[in-house]
Amino acid sequence: MRLFLGQRAWMLQRVTAVVLLLFVATGAAMLVVGPPMTYDRWFALVTSPHGSVLIAVLFGALCLHGWIGLRDIVLDYVKPLWVRLPLLSLVAVLLIGIMIRVVLTLAAHMTIAG
Amino acid sequence: MRISIYRFNPETDDQPRMQDYDIALEHSDKKLLDVLMRLKNLDDTLSFRRSCREGVCGSDAMNINGRNGLACLKSLSELKEPIVLRPLPGFPVIRDLVVDMTQFFAHYHSIRPYLINDETPPERERLQSPEERERLNGLYECILCACCSAFCPSYWWNPDKFIGPAGLLQAYRFISDTRDRATRDRLAYLDDVYRLYRCRTIMNCTEVCPKHLSPSHAIEQIRLALVRDSA
Secondary structure, three states: OOOOOHHHHHHHHHHHHHHHHHHHHHHHHHHOOOOOHHHHHHHHHHOOHHHHHHHHHHHHHHHHHHHHHHHHHHHHHOHHHHHHHHHHHHHHHHHHHHHHHHHHHHHHHHHOOO | OOOEEEOOOOOOOOEEEEEEEOOOOOOOOEHHHHHHHHHHHHOOOOOOOOOOOOOOOOEEEEEOOOEEEEEEOOOOHHHHOOOOOOOOOOOOEEEEEEEEEEEEHHHHHHHOOOOOOOOOOOOOOOOOHHHHHHHOOOOOOOOOOOHHHHOOOHHHHHOOOHHHHHHHHHHHHHHHOOOOOHHHHHHHOOOOOOOOOOOOOOOOOHHHOOOOOOOOHHHHHHHHHHHHOOO
């Protein structure tokens, strides 16, 4: 739990921000410099073993970053405990759900591609 | 000169109100506090704190035309009319411009604002090198006027749990003091989702400090010290 409190959370938020920035910069560079992006090319990129891992890392960073940011907003603005706890649980369930969906989708497509 | 002042007496008023005063400037009126003192002579029900009238005691902090500042340091020439005076935002109002600073000072005391060193003291004094002493510049000058904390949205949201820029600046003053031996304990106390990490680096504190100090820089340094400490 300490991973999501105090200094660790603050550090994690910054590390995931750098990861997200790298992905955005790389993605933008690919669109601007690389050949035109087609569905087939995008599909091949995402379902390749390296691509799948990178997409999983991207969503992992996004979910962790989102968790800390949304938790901060709830801690700042939502005072009553009976609202705060369900709201935090909802955010956690949504983010974990997104992560599971991403991993399952990637796994399914990797199997098909394989 | 027209001055609009927040008036509230909890014993007689249901709601606060703004009261306008028109006062002719005199040659001796240089700072806002000079006019306030003359207004007080005309209307002795007007309440505000003041003491040293030279920016050292920090007791006449108030919201002046929407920004926190010290009435004794604010030149009349730089203020647009009508001058609107309100109590420090986010603080409970006791009466007119006088606010309750109890919580603010409780936070200040919580960071243990004194040197902690159990080692036997030397015969004369604990010496520092000029470089070590230099590190305290920009930290020890804080007069605890609360202009920064009362201008910090994070402090408005969590005044009971977030220590606030003034308290954290003071905390860093003792963390960076080479004579102090409780750095680890101090950092461990601050490593809390509320006490330190409610700061969103909005930097209102640095912008509004009448002593030109930078609490947001001190807060950043505490965060970096915590990273180094955990590494």
